[in-house]
Amino acid sequence: NAGVTQTPKFQVLKTGQSMTLQCAQDMNHNSMYWYRQDPGMGLRLIYYSASEGTTDKGEVPNGYNVSRLNKREFSLRLESAAPSQTSVYFCASSERGWGEKLFFGSGTQLSVL
Amino acid sequence: DQQVKQNSPSLSVQEGRISILNCDYTNSMFDYFLWYKKYPAEGPTFLISISSIKDKNEDGRFTVFLNKSAKHLSLHIVPSQPGDSAVYFCAAKNAGNMLTFGGGTRLMVKP
Numbered sequence: 001n002a003g004v005t006q007t008p009k010f011q012v013l014k015t016g017q018s019m020t021l022q023c024a025q026d027m028n029h030n031s032m033y034w035y036r037q038d039p040g041m042g043l044r045l046i047y048y049s050a051s052e053g054t055t056d057k058g059e060v061p062n063g064y065n066v067s068r069l070n071k072r073e074f075s076l077r078l079e080s081a082a083p084s085q086t087s088v089y090f091c092a093s094s095e096r097g098w099g100e101k102l103f104f105g106s107g108t109q110l111s112v113l
Numbered sequence: 114d115q116q117v118k119q120n121s122p123s124l125s126v127q128e129g130r131i132s133i134l135n136c137d138y139t140n141s142m143f144d145y146f147l148w149y150k151k152y153p154a155e156g157p158t159f160l161i162s163i164s165s166i167k168d169k170n171e172d173g174r175f176t177v178f179l180n181k182s183a184k185h186l187s188l189h190i191v192p193s194q195p196g197d198s199a200v201y202f203c204a205a206k207n208a209g210n211m212l213t214f215g216g217g218t219r220l221m222v223k224p
Contacts, residue, residue: 004156040122042115042202042214043157058211090156101147102212104156 002026006091006105013081013112021076021108023091031094032074033058033102034066036087043090049074081112116140117205119215126222132190134218136203139184143205146179147212148188151200160201161188193222 004025013019025032030051035043045058049068063085065077074093078085088109092102117138126132134148144165149157163170163177163186170177176189190197203215 040216042216101159106156
């Protein structure tokens with residue numbers, strides 16, 4: 001009963017380094033999302049994928065790219081990390097596009113030095 | 114400009130008493146509202162929701178109230194338990210659009 005699995009749980013990068021955050025869900029959900037959480041800012045949408053084969057920008061997409069590899073997997077890539085990208089990243093999924101009930105992974109704590 | 118605001122960053126309540134968490138929104142097009150609960154080192158989990166056609170929704174100890182004219186919703190937890198200590202996020206959406214989250218309120222329930 002894994003739900004939404006994110007890797008890694010923690011990561012420290014130097015400015016300019018790249019990395020990919022991985023996310024997989026086993027609930028056969030159509031839609032997947034990447035959020036970042038910053039103190040006092042709540043959860044802000046970076047990118048989403050309403051269905052396999054489609055991706056769209058959210059509220060704060062700059063500096064990120066995504067890939068919906070298949071129905072299960074949705075990855076987030078930072079091509080050249082910046083200190084402003086220090087945050088906690090959450091992947092989520094829902095049964096249908098903008099289904100109200102999102103299921104979240106446990107998060108990735110990313111620090112960019 | 115934040116469309117969904119939780120003006121209290123934290124709230125402390127005694128076990129057994131009522132916890133009231135508040136949320137204000139500015140977009141009158143929002144038609145569905147949700148509360149999520151988040152424990153440390155875990156992702157948020159869905160708690161309760163309400164459609165704009167209702168003004169109240171109950172689920173056990175949790176009740177959400179919606180005041181559309183004031184653009185205000187609140188979450189009541191009665192009675193509060195230590196296990197309710199967490200960060201609570203309200204969120205809102207309108208049809209076909211993304212969820213917009215508030216900044217969160219940290220609830221501490223003291224034994």
